[in-house]
Amino acid sequence: MTRLTEAASGVYVIAATPFTETGDIDFNSCDRMVDHYLAAGATGLTVLGIMGEAPKLTSDESAAIVRHIMKRVDGRVPIVVGASAPGFAQMQDLTARVMDMGAAGVMVAPPGSLRTDDQIVTYYMQVAEFLGETPFVLQDFPLVTGVQISVPALARIFNALPTAVCLKHEDWPGLAKITALRKEGTLNRRISILCGNGGVFLPEEMERGADGAMTGFAYPEMMAGVVENHRKGDMERARDLFDAYLPLARMEQQPGAGLAIRKYIMYRRGILASPALRKPGAPLDPLSRAEVDRLMARLEKRLKELN
Template identity: 75%
Template structure:
């Protein structure tokens, strides 16, 4: 079984969870979605993240979704599974379950009740003790969790806990945090930094020496191309492609609507059969759908111009 390491790079796509309109998990769309992500160039997948509607799944459904995706991936890329939960019992149970199924590691976000630097460090120390030798991704997403992690706190967690192999950087604004962590002498080892927020700041993050993205967007091939071009030093081409997709990426980042927009676009592309969110969940108005359609049309025109 492949384990997640500090060398993780490229694009780890945050997978949506496809549903039928009646709320059942759409397993066939899961298979099609995995095939699409891999064909698009994903170097890894992350499932049961915040945009995967994980809180709406039962434990049994979570197991079934992870097992289905892992079977379809068949070891071709590492799969990270989100195991964030209010209590340690759930985290421990989910971690054991997904690692037994063949996951490469887990992702843990801090609970909202953490208020001080010491509480944050203590929490992740206890998580690391709880899950043993399982590699984990530290998810830093204060816009959703409400937990502000100072750069030196992230550094302390990384330096103290060798099983913390990756930072999912999703602070906003947060570019200075990347620069701080990449400064000589701050970390006792180089870890992977993969960035979120739908790729909205991916060019700047790559310029600050991030290793890639761990996020979702209905056109993951954009993120793959940006990372590849920045990695080989072709910044202008990376920026040109990024700018072609930016209007739709920006539209998809609307709070409360983003996942509905992403699922609508994925369904429009034929990747999933339905754009359904499991209740409670937002649905798009006819006007919003028309706006997405117009953005896609303009995006395709711009890509043809770029060649």
């Protein structure tokens, strides 16, 4: 079993959870989705993330999704599983189950009740205690969690906990945070920094010292292309590619509608049999679908121009 380490890099796609129109899990679409992510250049997958509708799943459904994706991936890339939970008992139980299935590690976001650096550091100390030797990703997403994690707090956590191997960076604005964490002397080791927010700042994040992306934009090939061209030292090509996809990435970032847009794009691309969200969750209205269709057509035209 491959364990997540500080060397994690590339594109860890946040997997959507496909549903049928009646709200059942669509495992056939799940297979197509996994195949698409890997063909698009994903170096890892993250299952049961916030945009994977994890809170809408039962514990048995969560385990079934992980097991199914793990089987489809068949060891080709590491799998990270979102294990955030209101209590440590649930977190510990899910972690034990998915690690036994072969997961590489888990991702943990802070609960919204945390306010001070000491509270945040204490929480992650307890996370590490409950998870034991399991490596974990610290998800820093204040726009959703409401928890602001300072650079000094992150330094205390990563310097004290060897099982904290990766930061999922989704602060906004947050480019200065990447720079501060990469500054010599801030951390006692180099950790992996993978960025979210639908990839809308990915070129700048890579130049600031990020190792890649951990997010679920409906076109993961864009993120893989940006990361690969950055590695080659061709940021002009990376930015040209990024710019072509930016209108759709921006469209996906709308609060409340972003997941519906992402699933609709995946449906239009033939990856999902249905763009359905599990309730509560509303589909796109006809005008919004037409707007997305128009942007997809323009993207195809621009990609042909870029070869």
